[in-house]
Amino acid sequence: MRIATWNINSVRLRAPLALELLTLWQPDVLCLQETKTPDEFFPAQTFHDAGYAYQHIHGMKGYNGVAILSRIPFTAQDVHHRCGREDCRHIAVRLENGAEVHCLYVPAGGDIPDPQANDKFAHKLAFVEDMTTWFADRYAPADPLIIAGDFNIAPLENDVWSHKQLLDVVCHTPAETDRLNAMQGALSFTDAVRHFVPDDEKCYTWWSYRNRDWKKSNRGRRLDHIWVTPPLVPALEGQAVLQAARDWEKPSDHVPVCVDLAL
């Protein structure tokens, strides 16, 4: 089974790019974030025609929005609300093989890394804490879970272009990485990409639109992740980050990530 995740930054604008990705990678399951559209405008038929008949879509007007597109049937699907808000950031499906797939879009957190001064940052920290207790209360490490999405946090030193320079920048502050590590520990999640890519090797999935030449400056961050619980670790077969997608016409600022599992 191949599972992919991509913050697409408007699914209506970039449906053709998503089709290009589906053709190129042929994932069984694709998790999308920042779809930015109410469900009635989601290009469902386009993906249905491409072979992705099983869809769990949860969007809203203008912002956020998540979706799971699959060639494999679902036996259950849910919408989850974090921090008491219905803001379209967390959905889940159960697959026929018993694994549960969660698609997550963690709040970006604004610019100022101070929860007192910045409500968005406070919300981001609370969101990760909320997920941590929610996963810990509801599941055990022995349950087969895959969680994928835009976590908006780069946890390791080599998940950013400069560890020192980004310690005070939202996405890489200790306040965020400590909480993300606690969430990872709660269900003993394995970071499936870092399972294959050594920690001392740079790895990015996002490059700002605000750099004139993203490839030349290469000030990237690894914000998009796929984690699995212990029973799925022996099934991990490989990973890929489609850096080339950052050079597609009218690209998203995030690139797709995928993991292969022997399931």
Next chain:
DNA sequence: ATGGTTGAGGTTCAA
């Protein structure tokens, strides 16, 4: 220190 760009949906906000 600042500004740089993009998308949605309006004439601004979030990323």
